[in-house]
Amino acid sequence: VLINISVYILLVINISVYILLVLINISVYKLLVLINISVYKLLVINISVYILLVINISVYILLVINISVYILLVLINISVYILLVINISVYKVLVLINISVYILLVINISLYILLVINISVYILLVLINISVYILLVINISVYKLLVLINISVYLLLVINISVYKLLVINISVYKLLVINISVYILLVINISVYKLLVLINISHITPILHSLHWLPVSTRIGYKVSLLTHQCIHGFLFFILKLLIFSL
Numbered sequence: 388v389l390i391n392i393s394v395y396i397l398l399v400i401n402i403s404v405y406i407l408l409v410l411i412n413i414s415v416y417k418l419l420v421l422i423n424i425s426v427y428k429l430l431v432i433n434i435s436v437y438i439l440l441v442i443n444i445s446v447y448i449l450l451v452i453n454i455s456v457y458i459l460l461v462l463i464n465i466s467v468y469i470l471l472v473i474n475i476s477v478y479k480v481l482v483l484i485n486i487s488v489y490i491l492l493v494i495n496i497s498l499y500i501l502l503v504i505n506i507s508v509y510i511l512l513v514l515i516n517i518s519v520y521i522l523l524v525i526n527i528s529v530y531k532l533l534v535l536i537n538i539s540v541y542l543l544l545v546i547n548i549s550v551y552k553l554l555v556i557n558i559s560v561y562k563l564l565v566i567n568i569s570v571y572i573l574l575v576i577n578i579s580v581y582k583l584l585v586l587i588n589i590s591h592i593t594p595i596l597h598s599l600h601w602l603p604v605s606t607r608i609g610y611k612v613s614l615l616t617h618q619c620i621h622g623f624l625f626f627i628l629k630l631l632i633f634s635l
Contacts, residue, residue: 569611
């Protein structure tokens with residue numbers, strides 16, 4: 388019985404030892420896995436560091452390239468400015484040459500102008516003499532024309548005076564015509580009064596005329612004048628009366 392118990396105890400000890408060994412191996416594997424993961428992380432970090440170094444190197448290279456390009460641009464600009472200065476100096480020389488040529492041309496032109504002026508002065512003197520003679524002839528003709536104009540003016544005055552006399556005669560004739568027309572109008576009025584009142588031709592008209600409501604003489608004259616003026620303005624009477632009204 389003791390042997391069996393000891394054997395069972397040994398078996399339990401072996402099982403516990405195996406369990407301990409398994410646990411130790413599992414922990415060792417976990418540690419190894421963690422170590423490997425950390426190593427891989429370190430490798431990734433190293434790779435990223437190397438990548439950053441490469442990027443920095445490329446950035447430095449780009450900076451060097453930019454600096455070289457800037458230096459080249461500065462050199463090109465300096466050369467362009469030098470060329471501009473050379474061109475400006477050449478242009479100034481050309482301008483001075485052109486100015487000297489223009490001055491010589493102006494001097495030559497001024498000499499030619501002086502010659503032309505002298506010739507024109509001589510021609511003007513000749514023309515002035517000719518114009519003086521022509522003016523003398525024109526003055527003589529003007530005096531003759533003035534004499535003729537004065538004669539024609541006097542003739543026109545005589546004609547106007549005769550025309551005004553004729554107008555006065557015509558006005559007097561028209562006045563006589565107006566008087567005759569007024570007489571005819573009075574006759575018409577008398578006949579109309581006779582017809583309206585159904586009177587006999589033998590009967591006397593004076594009491595009938597007194598019984599009618601006649602206008603006063605001044606009002607009749609004003610009415611007649613206004614009627615004639617209205618007819619003259621609207622062209623119902625003679626043209627000469629219209630001219631007299633518009634001239635007034």
